[in-house]
Amino acid sequence: MITKLSHIIADFFIRQKVVPEEQREIYEYGFELSISSLIGILIVLTIGLVSGKFWESVVFYIVFCFTRLFTGGYHAPTHLICKITFAAALLVVLAVDWLLHGIEDYYWFVLHFYSLVIVCQFAPVENPNKELTKRQKVKCKVISIIEMAVWLAVMFLFRVLDSELDHIVALTLFCVSNLMLLGIHKERRKPR
Numbered sequence: 450m451i452t453k454l455s456h457i458i459a460d461f462f463i464r465q466k467v468v469p470e471e472q473r474e475i476y477e478y479g480f481e482l483s484i485s486s487l488i489g490i491l492i493v494l495t496i497g498l499v500s501g502k503f504w505e506s507v508v509f510y511i512v513f514c515f516t517r518l519f520t521g522g523y524h525a526p527t528h529l530i531c532k533i534t535f536a537a538a539l540l541v542v543l544a545v546d547w548l549l550h551g552i553e554d555y556y557w558f559v560l561h562f563y564s565l566v567i568v569c570q571f572a573p574v575e576n577p578n579k580e581l582t583k584r585q586k587v588k589c590k591v592i593s594i595i596e597m598a599v600w601l602a603v604m605f606l607f608r609v610l611d612s613e614l615d616h617i618v619a620l621t622l623f624c625v626s627n628l629m630l631l632g633i634h635k636e637r638r639k640p641r
Contacts, residue, residue, distance in 0.1 A: 450528070450529075451481055451484050451485055451488070451528040452477075452481060452528070454480075454484060455477045455478075455480035455481040455484060456477055458476075458477075458480045459473055459476045459477045459480060462476065481528075485528055485531070485532075488528075488532055489510070489514075489532065489535055490510070492532060492535060492536050492539070493506045493507065493509065493510040493539060494506070496536065496539055496540065496543070500543060502543050504614065505542075505543060505546065505614065505617045506539060506543070508614050508617045508618060508621070509539050509542055509543075509617055509621050510539075512600060512617070512618055512621040512622065512625075513535075513538070513539075513621050513624070513625060515596065516593070516596055516600070516621075516622065516625045517625055517628075519572065519573060519589045519590075519592045519593045519596060520568055520572040520573055520574065520589070520593045520625060520626075520629055521572065521573040521574035521575055521576060521589070521629065521632060522574050522625060522628035522629040522631065522632040523574075523628045523629075523631040523632040523635060524576050524578070524632065538624050538628070541624070542617060542620045542621055542624055545620055546613075546616045546617060546620055549616070550613075550616075554608065554615075557604065557615055557616055557619040558601075558604065558619070560619040560620065560622070560623045561597075561600065561601055561604060561618075561619050561622055563623065563626065564597065564619075564622035564623050564625065564626040565594075565597045565601075567626035567627075567629055567630065568593045568594060568597055568626060568629070569590075569594060571629050571630070571633060572589060572590050572593040572594075572629065573586055573589035573590060573593065574629045574632040574633055574636075575636075597622070600618055600622060603615075603618055604618050604619060
């Protein structure tokens with residue numbers, strides 16, 4: 450559906466002579482990414498408002514999207530499965546946060562450490578549709594590790610401010626790192 454809608458939008462802009470026909474693929478891909486991102490934001494805002502966990506959902510979105518940019522991980526075969534997986538990840542993070550509400554603070558930092566180990570070991574997990582050069586892989590790994598340090602600082606800041614949003618940061622990173630492992634597993638199972 451997103452691909453079809455992107456094609457329709459590109460057709461419209463080509464007919465209006467806003468973009469040249471030769472660049473159709475580039476614009477269709479850009480529209481696809483934009484529509485997909487918009488749907489992701491709407492999913493987060495809807496779940497956040499309905500669950501009464503608006504800020505938790507916003508923090509999830511920020512941490513998830515910025516981290517996944519450089520770590521990579523599991524890629525769903527269709528936009529629909531991608532959005533279902535994304536919504537499920539948010540719902541699981543919110544549910545686990547609710548279930549583990551009373552645990553000691555240091556457990557959240559243990560989750561962060563687990564995620565850091567996975568990121569250091571495996572980032573970036575390549576998208577099978579877009580191979581990275583050796584230089585891009587090194588850059589993504591370095592940025593991923595720097596991001597993990599930034600998220601740790603953010604977690605400490607939330608603790609200092611007496612906010613439990615550090616739980617969401619830790620759980621989201623845990624989710625991202627496990628999606629990395631799932632992506633690796635999926636690629637290894639593919640017949641060569």
